[in-house]
Amino acid sequence: EDQVTQSPEALRLQEGESSSLNCSYTVSGLRGLFWYRQDPGKGPEFLFTLYSAGEEKEKERLKATLTKKESFLHITAPKPEDSATYLCAVEMDTGRRALTFGSGTRLQVQP
Amino acid sequence: DTEVTQTPKHLVMGMTNKKSLKCEQHMGHRAMYWYKQKAKKPPELMFVYSYEKLSINESVPSRFSPECPNSSLLNLHLHALQPEDSALYLCASSQAPTRGEKLFFGSGTQLSVL
Numbered sequence: 001e002d003q004v005t006q007s008p009e010a011l012r013l014q015e016g017e018s019s020s021l022n023c024s025y026t027v028s029g030l031r032g033l034f035w036y037r038q039d040p041g042k043g044p045e046f047l048f049t050l051y052s053a054g055e056e057k058e059k060e061r062l063k064a065t066l067t068k069k070e071s072f073l074h075i076t077a078p079k080p081e082d083s084a085t086y087l088c089a090v091e092m093d094t095g096r097r098a099l100t101f102g103s104g105t106r107l108q109v110q111p
Numbered sequence: 112d113t114e115v116t117q118t119p120k121h122l123v124m125g126m127t128n129k130k131s132l133k134c135e136q137h138m139g140h141r142a143m144y145w146y147k148q149k150a151k152k153p154p155e156l157m158f159v160y161s162y163e164k165l166s167i168n169e170s171v172p173s174r175f176s177p178e179c180p181n182s183s184l185l186n187l188h189l190h191a192l193q194p195e196d197s198a199l200y201l202c203a204s205s206q207a208p209t210r211g212e213k214l215f216f217g218s219g220t221q222l223s224v225l
Binding site for chain 2: 031032034036041042043044045046049051087089091098099100101102103104106
C-alpha cells in the first residue's frame, strides 16, 4: 500500500535554531513530491515540487531535497512567522491525478 | 488573480438541512478538487473535476453531491449530513490534471453539523 509518513509529528524550535523535517514515502512510482505550508483554519499554501532524486529547491529560509525514499525540508534560522503545519504530498505515477498527503509536522518557533 | 475563493467561510447546519459550498477561480485552471480535512489530520481527496467532468470520486457518500457548472465554478451540495461530516472543506484548482501541477487551495469552509 502506498504510504506517506512525516516526522516528527510536532517540533518546537527557538528562533534561529535550524532543523529538518522528514517525509518518507513508499509509493509505486513517484510522479512528484510536494511541500505545502498550512496555517490554522487556512488552506495549504504551495511551497515546492520535487520530481527526481537529487533535486533541491530553495525559498528564503526553506530548502527541500529529495532522495528515492524520502524528502527533507530544511529550515535555516527560523523565525516565529515560520510556525505552521508543513505537509508533504505525493503524486503517484498511476495515471490518477491526485495527491496523497502525509499527516504533517506542526512547527512552533519561539522568539 | 491567483486566488481560489470559497464561500461561506463558516457554515452550521442541521442534519435535515440542504446547503451548498461554493468555490471560484479565475486563473483559467481546468482541474478542480474537493478535499475534506478533519482537525489535526491531512486533507483527504473527495472529488476531482477535469475539464468540467467528474474524473475521480473517492467513494464519497451520496449525501455529498459535487457540481461543476463551468470551468471557473465548483459547488458541493450537502444533504442529510451527519455530525461526523463536520470538517474543513477545501477547494483547490490546478492548471491541468497533468504531472506535477501544483494545486492552489482556497481558505476552506469550516462546516459544523449539529
